[in-house]
Amino acid sequence: MDVGCGPGLVMDLLSPLMDITGTDIDPMMVRKAKGRGLNVVQGDAMALPFDDRSFDIVYCSFTLLWVRDPAKAVEEMARVSRRYVICLAEPDYGGRICCPQEVAELDGHLTDSLIEEGADPFVGRKLTQLMKGAGLTVESGVHEGLWSSEQLMKEADAEWLSIADAVRGRASDAEVEKAKLAWDRGVADGSLFLFNPVLYAIGRKR
Numbered sequence: 366m367d368v369g370c371g372p373g374l375v376m377d378l379l380s381p382l383m384d385i386t387g388t389d390i391d392p393m394m395v396r397k398a399k400g401r402g403l404n405v406v407q408g409d410a411m412a413l414p415f416d417d418r419s420f421d422i423v424y425c426s427f428t429l430l431w432v433r434d435p436a437k438a439v440e441e442m443a444r445v446s447r448r449y450v451i452c453l454a455e456p457d458y459g460g461r462i463c464c465p466q467e468v469a470e471l472d473g474h475l476t477d478s479l480i481e482e483g484a485d486p487f488v489g490r491k492l493t494q495l496m497k498g499a500g501l502t503v504e505s506g507v508h509e510g511l512w513s514s515e516q517l518m519k520e521a522d523a524e525w526l527s528i529a530d531a532v533r534g535r536a537s538d539a540e541v542e543k544a545k546l547a548w549d550r551g552v553a554d555g556s557l558f559l560f561n562p563v564l565y566a567i568g569r570k571r
């Protein structure tokens with residue numbers, strides 16, 4: 366079962382391998398996932414609309430950072446699972462490394478904007494404890510998360526737009542302009558560097 370399945374991109378990847386049910390709190394996401402032919406029901410991660418022990422594996426990705434009470438969500442995931450609870454991927458913006466420095470100086474604005482939107486940008490570091498709190502035995506780690514230069518060059522424009530959008534109204538125009546010039550220089554001479562840690566945790570019921 367996929368908790369916070371969004372439009373169903375991860376379900377799409379996994380559904381050739383197993384039967385998957387998705388759930389998401391947002392009716393628009395539920396409609397989109399259903400539109401791809403996926404089996405999805407609307408529901409809140411903090412009160413999953415399923416009986417105890419309904420699924421072998423219950424997983425989520427990039428969901429816990431948006432959930433108001435992630436401890437409750439993991440507890441619910443453990444309740445409806447027979448065996449495994451897997452947090453496939455949750456970011457931790459506190460470990461972000463960005464070069465050039467002018468762009469790194471926007472990082473604080475980036476985390477502030479996520480917090481204002483209701484997210485926890487530091488949820489990655491909490492995964493192990495969240496799992497243990499739900500009574501699971503846990504194995505956790507970090508995905509590689511390093512952007513290759515090819516990926517950076519391909520996605521540099523979109524990534525800059527998302528940074529600029531997030532910091533708008535927080536960073537001054539001068540800070541954003543300085544960062545953009547440094548970003549463009551980094552793209553031109555290949556020195557742009559981004560590391561966004563994304564963590565995982567695999568929990569097993571005792």
Ligand SMILES: C[S@@+](CC[C@H](N)C(=O)[O-])C[C@H]1O[C@@H](n2cnc3c(N)ncnc32)[C@H](O)[C@@H]1O
Pocket residue numbers: 368369370371372373374375388389390391394408409410411425426427428431432433
């Ligand atoms: C960033 S998207 C991730 C989508 C998908 N898991 C993926 O990795 O592509 C986060 C999703 O979590 C959903 N979400 C947020 N809070 C939720 C909650 N309390 N219960 C269920 N879904 C929730 C949002 O509606 C959104 O679709």
